[in-house]
Amino acid sequence: MSIHIRRGLIYLFPQNSSFLCKSRVFLSTSRGKQPPSTPTVSECLMQKYNIHPKAASRFASALTSLKNPKKSSLILSFLKESGFSASQMEKMLKSWPELLSVDLEKVVKPKIKIFQEFGFSANDIVDIISKEPSVLHSSANNRFIPSLTVLRGLLGSRAEVAKFLKISGWYLKSDLDSSLVPNIKLLHSCGIPMEKINWLMRYFPRFILQNPKTMKKLVEKADRLGANRSSKMFIHAVLIVSSLSNETLELKKKTFRDLGFSEDDILRVFRTQPQLFATSEEKIKKVKEVVLATGKYDLSCIVNNPTAVTRSIEKRYKPRFQVLEILEGKNLITNWPGFPTLFKMTDKNFFEKFVRPYSDEVGEVYMAKCGLSGKRRV
Structure with missing residues (x-):
């Protein structure tokens, strides 16, 4: 031995x-x-x-x-x-x-040569392979070369392909002609521009590689929920339905109904702001509780401003509500700002309007609530 x-x-x-x-x-x-x-x-x-x-x-x-x-x-x-x-x-x-x-002569060197023939620099080759070494085992003729050809046609330049593969090198192990290509054709036929499709590839690379039959069902589901193909939000609607089961989707809709949303309101939200359906039911309920607890705003405020459910409870709502309560209690303000103004206002603007002028009364409270340790949040 x-x-x-x-x-x-x-x-x-x-x-x-x-x-x-x-x-x-x-x-x-x-x-x-x-x-x-x-x-x-x-x-x-x-x-x-x-x-x-x-x-x-x-x-x-x-x-x-x-x-x-x-x-x-x-x-x-x-x-x-x-x-x-x-x-x-x-x-x-x-x-x-x-x-x-693996076999150096039959597996490793041929892939390096293919990269070189496609114009990749030595540094590009090292970066791509080091992050996804198993691509070396892909079939040169059935995966490697066809995938590089497809990506170069879609992304337009060697530099863009290299940039993409440094993040998603595993694309070279996939059959892009039977997954990526038909999915792109389908999405493009829905009115989604290539610029947005390239964005999908970079930020949701696995989404666009799924089975084309599944992609077609997702598009049809987004259609049924009221998504508008001519809207730039359509692709976001498709992304959302891909991440939610039918059961979860129904729970989301029920949560919105409990807030006072009508069926038309829910369809409007999905059509114009589908990302809101990614917000957890628990978060939506907590926003409702915190907002109503002030006694200053009602459910219609949230229904008319649905993006309010995405704002941070601990870093936005609670610090601001406490500051306003203190100022009102000391007769330093007579009215609270309207709800749209309150939740949309940047931290900097809120600080300048409601904290800086009354720093002795609310400065420390606001800083502590925001976890700023004496530094102003902007």
Whole structure:
């Protein structure tokens, strides 16, 4: 077993003559002599590839169990020569340890060459692969090349494709022709411009790769709920229905009804501000309780200003309500601002109008409520 491990180390450290000498001495030394110490696998990883000690220890067992340690050594050496840093190789091995057992000539080098032929810089290639190393195992003809071709056609330039793949490199493992392309055609037919579709790819990359049949059902569901295809909010409506089950959607609608929203009001909200359906039922109920507890505003205030349910209770409503209560109690103000003004007003404007002029009375209270530790929130 020890001879097998040393052979593996020779492959990992082929040019380390001192190590080879130590190995020979060990094999020829009489039993009576204490053999010189030899580097462990983890020591070789640290010395030759600058792998962090903890990471080297984790990968050592994998290396010693490989049938062909030379293959692993060649892969690591090639990556190092190609510009991959020690920390990048660590991350790659951590996320995809199978990298040590792939074929350098048949798997790794061909993918690097494809990237180069598409015009990617050495730095781009390193960044993309280090963040998603398993793309190296994708089929060159069935996944890699077709995906790069599709992305270049959609995003317009090599620079934009590189920027995208540094975040979503796993796209190179997907069949874009049977998922992304038909989904884009469907969304584009709904009036969604390519600019917005590119935005979807960047910020919701998995959403746009789902089964085209599922995407069609989501579009139809958004239609049934009253979303307008000609509106720029239509894509947000589709995103929302994709994230909510039918049961959850009904709970949202019930919560809005409890606030006093009519069916038409609910449809209007979904049509014009679908993101509000992403607000939890608990948050909506708490906003209702806090607003009504003031005795100054009623449910119609929320119904007429539905985005009010998205504002922070602890950082917006409670600090402002307490300040206004104190000012009113000391006869420093006679009327509270209208509800739309109150919840839409920036922190800076609220501070300048209701806190700074009465800093002795409410300054500390406002700061404490906002958690500002003496610093004005703007």
